[in-house]
Amino acid sequence: KAGVTQTPRYLIKTRGQQVTLSCSPISGHRSVSWYQQTPGQGLQFLFEYFSETQRNKGNFPGRFSGRQFSNSRSEMNVSTLELGDSALYLCASSLRTPNEKLFFGSGTQLSVL
Amino acid sequence: AQSVAQPEDQVNVAEGNPLTVKCTYSVSGNPYLFWYVQYPNRGLQFLLKYITGDNLVKGSYGFEAEFNKSQTSFHLKKPSALVSDSALYFCAVRDGGRDDKIIFGKGTRLHILP
Numbered sequence: 396k397a398g399v400t401q402t403p404r405y406l407i408k409t410r411g412q413q414v415t416l417s418c419s420p421i422s423g424h425r426s427v428s429w430y431q432q433t434p435g436q437g438l439q440f441l442f443e444y445f446s447e448t449q450r451n452k453g454n455f456p457g458r459f460s461g462r463q464f465s466n467s468r469s470e471m472n473v474s475t476l477e478l479g480d481s482a483l484y485l486c487a488s489s490l491r492t493p494n495e496k497l498f499f500g501s502g503t504q505l506s507v508l
Numbered sequence: 509a510q511s512v513a514q515p516e517d518q519v520n521v522a523e524g525n526p527l528t529v530k531c532t533y534s535v536s537g538n539p540y541l542f543w544y545v546q547y548p549n550r551g552l553q554f555l556l557k558y559i560t561g562d563n564l565v566k567g568s569y570g571f572e573a574e575f576n577k578s579q580t581s582f583h584l585k586k587p588s589a590l591v592s593d594s595a596l597y598f599c600a601v602r603d604g605g606r607d608d609k610i611i612f613g614k615g616t617r618l619h620i621l622p
Contacts, residue, residue, distance in 0.1 A: 399551075428610070437614030438552075438598055451609040485552065494540050494559065494602060499552040 396421060399500035401486050407506045413474040416503045420467050420488030427469040428497070429461060432483040441484075444469055445492070473505075481507045510535040512601045514613035521589045522621050529584040529616045531599030538604035541582040543573055546596040546615075555597075558582060559604070569593070589620045 400419040408414050420427050429441040440453040444463035461471040467488075473480055483504050487497040512533045521527040533539055543555040556567025563575045573584045584597060599613040 430612070438600075438612035440609045440611065443609065453609060487552075494604075496554045496557065497542075497544070497552075498554070499544075501551045 399486060399488050399498050401484075401500035401503050403503060404501065405504045405506075407508065408476050409508050410476055410478060412476050413472065414476060414505060415470055415472045416484055416486075416505075418469045418471075418486030418488075418500060420469070420486075421498055424488035424490055424498070425467055426489045426492055426495075427463055427467060428487050428489075429469070429471050430485045430487065431455075432485055432502070433481075438485070441471065476507045478507050481505060510539075510601055510603045510608065510611050512599055512611050512613045514597075514599055514616045516616050517614075518617045518619065520619045520621060523591055524588055527586050527589045527593070527618065527620070529597050529599075529618060531582045531584065531613060533580055533582060533599075533601040535601060535603040539575075539580075539582075540602040540604045541573075541575060542600040542602075542610075543567065543571070543582075543584050544598045544600065544612075545569075546598065548595070552598070555584070591620045591622050594618055594620045 402417045426445045428443040431439045442461050443451040447463045458474045463469045483502045485502045487499045489495040541558040544552045546552045555571050556565050558565045558575045566572045571586050596615045596617050598615050602610045
């Protein structure tokens with residue numbers, strides 16, 4: 396069974412640009428959540444989707460958005476990139492809710508120059 | 509709002525000695541508690557979780573964690589450390605009384621010294 400797949404693996408952007416990251420969950424998993432990992436802040440929750448509906452959102456500005464498609468694949472978008480958005484963005488999936496075991500992807504390393 | 513704290517940024521333990529990685533939490537309802545591990549150049553992996561039941565939870569790779577309600581702690585333990593246990597460990601909590609987001613600690617880097 397394939398794991399959680401995130402694309403692209405690496406991204407380099409400049410300030411002011413926008414970026415879209417993609418996540419394909421494990422087959423059969425309907426819950427997808429996104430996290431930002433930085434050395435100083437650790438792992439911070441961005442948002443959680445279940446059956447195409449956003450169930451929870453973390454404390455990030457509106458520049459961060461996401462969506463989930465009917466096949467459970469998810470995308471997150473960051474508009475008007477800032478230097479501070481440089482981070483590893485992780486996606487995780489679970490069967491129904493994050494109370495269950497989360498399976499993480501390898502992440503997308505975003506560098507904003 | 510819930511929160512989770514990992515008071516140590518780094519823990520050093522000699523190989524073969526017992527190890528403890530500390531975690532304390534704050535929630536308004538019943539806590540759902542988790543430990544995840546991130547090995548170098550590998551993704552985050554689930555170690556164990558506490559939802560309800562026995563306060564001592566056993567997980568992967570010989571790790572266990574003890575839920576202590578009075579101290580609001582969920583420390584990760586292993587009786588005998590291996591060099592291969594060197595990694596970044598994250599504690600996480602979700603408030604079981606509400607449909608709320610999962611909160612991760614900032615992580616503790618564990619160094620096992622040969």
